[in-house]
Amino acid sequence: MPEIHFNKKKGSQLKLFTPGPVDVPKRILDEMAKPNDTHRSNPYREMHLLVEEGLKKVLYTSNDCLIFTSSATGIMEACVRNLLKDDEKGLFLSIGAFGDRWHQIGEGNGKNSIKEGVEWGQAIKANLVNDLFEKDNYDVVFVQANETSTGVYNPLEQIVPIMKDHNALVCVDATSSMAGVKVEVDKLGIDVCLASVQKCFTIPPGLAVCSISQAAIDKSKEVKNRGYYFDFLELLKKNKVHETPNTPPIPQIRALAAQLDYILNEEGLKNRFDRHTKLAEFTRKWAAEQGFEMFSEKGYESNTVSTIRNNIGIDIGKMVSTLMERGYKIVNGYGDLKNKTFRIGHMGEITLKELEKMLDVLKDIISEMK
Ligand SMILES: Cc1ncc(COP(=O)(O)O)c(C=O)c1O
Structure with a gap:
């Protein structure tokens, strides 16, 4: 049984299949x-520039790419405050908990925030937007x-x-897909594309990144009360000299520079996107074999996290904790979806072999519980 409490000496011994x-x-x-x-040195600037250049390739963009000392929520708030x-009227298209959160951020900042959406589990389609x-x-x-x-991927191209x-x-929250699923920022004309x-990216938390278009930069110049810490214009000013306005988490930036090099030059972007597709397909097939249905609408299922409906009425809390005792972590449904769904994260550096091994163990646990 792995150490599932704070392990001062060795760190966590769990293998995470989390989103x-x-x-x-x-x-x-x-x-x-x-x-x-x-962070005010040439070695830092060289490293920061490597991150900017790498992000541009991952996002298929020539837009500026910024580094934030925050998680993704910080950039979500920055979008609201700066743009x-x-x-004016902001349209928050929500298909789940994180869409709802963005709308809350809009309201919390006193902006005219209109939320529209579809039933959880569904995607936003062109006819709704039209x-x-x-x-x-x-x-x-x-x-x-x-x-x-909800484990749904919106059809951004449409x-x-x-x-x-x-x-x-258009601001796109690509938190749980950037570097795992292809998003062509320039082709689609996305103004801000953000993620933690x-x-x-498979880096420990503490950093978020985004691309920002010239139109978004120009708009920021007209918006009052952009705040201080997340002011796009201050971030851009320092980004021009490959620095951040304040002290950033330098170890994370070093790791991101190395990881971008790995993603682009060792694994390769196409291979990385294909691997995520295969992991998702394998998980969906496995779920069907156990008698589960997907929570996500067919054709719009996520390639990075599978949200699986608890249609067989299993005790999800017990299933998750038993799996943890065997060294692996998956998670219960998010918020209102707790116990109605569970989620298997298959993002980052997970291999098909590792996923197969974990799903074999989970299959045994489910059989024992049935
Ligand atoms: C789609 C999405 N948006 C935003 C967030 C918030 O990200 P963070 O915790 O990095 O602020 C998450 C976190 O899981 C997410 O999955």
């Missing part, structure tokens, strides 16, 4: 343990790529161009 933070390989942990110069004027823009005008749209609570045709700025690093 973030994810299992981090030793080569990345070793990278984080290396000493660094300060939406007080007399209908919304026919009835009203929105200045900025906020939407998830991958909704981690819906973003409609928003752009209506001259809206503790998911598909």
Whole structure:
């Protein structure tokens, strides 16, 4: 049985199949343990530039890429504060818990925040977006790529161009898919594409990144009360000289620079995206073999996290804790979906072999419980 309490000496002994933070390989942990110069030094600037260049490749963009000392929620708040004027309308397209959270951030910042969405488990389709823009005008749209609570991936290729045709700025939360699923920022015209690093990038938490378009930069210049810590214009000013305005988590940035090199030059982007597709397909097939249905709408299932419906009425809490005793961690459903669903994260550096091994153990546990 693994140590499932704080293990001061060895660290966690669990293998994480979670939708973030994810299992981090030793080569990345070793990278984080290396000493660094300060954030106002040439070695830092070289490293920061490597991250900017790597992110541009991962996101298929020539837009500026920024590094934030926060998790993804910080950039979600930054989008609201920097891009939406007080007399404008923000459209928050929610398909789950994280879409709802973005809307809450809009309201919490006193912005005119309109939430629209579909039943949890479904994706946002082109006809809904067309209908919304026919009835009203929105200045900025906020939407998830991958909704981690429901395991649904929105069809960005279909819906973003409609928003752009209506001259809206488009912010995409790609937290649980960036570097695991292909998003072509420039082709789609996404203005801000954001993520934290503790998911598909496979870095311990503490850092978030985004691309930002010239249109979003120009808009920021017109928006008052952008705040201080997450002011896009201050971040951009320092980013031009490959620095951040304040002290960033330098070990995470070192690890991200190394990981971007690994992703782009060792595994290769296509192989990485294909691996995530295979992991998801394998998980869905396994779930069906155990008699489970997917919670996510067919054709829109996530490649990075599988949200599985508890249609066989199993005690999910017990299933998760028994699996933990055997060395693996998956998670219960998010918020209202607790016990109605469970989630298997298959993002980051997970291999098909590792996934197969964990699912074999989980299969035995389910058989014992049935
Ligand atoms: C889709 C999505 N958006 C936003 C967040 C919030 O990210 P963070 O915890 O890095 O702020 C998460 C976290 O799981 C997420 O999955």
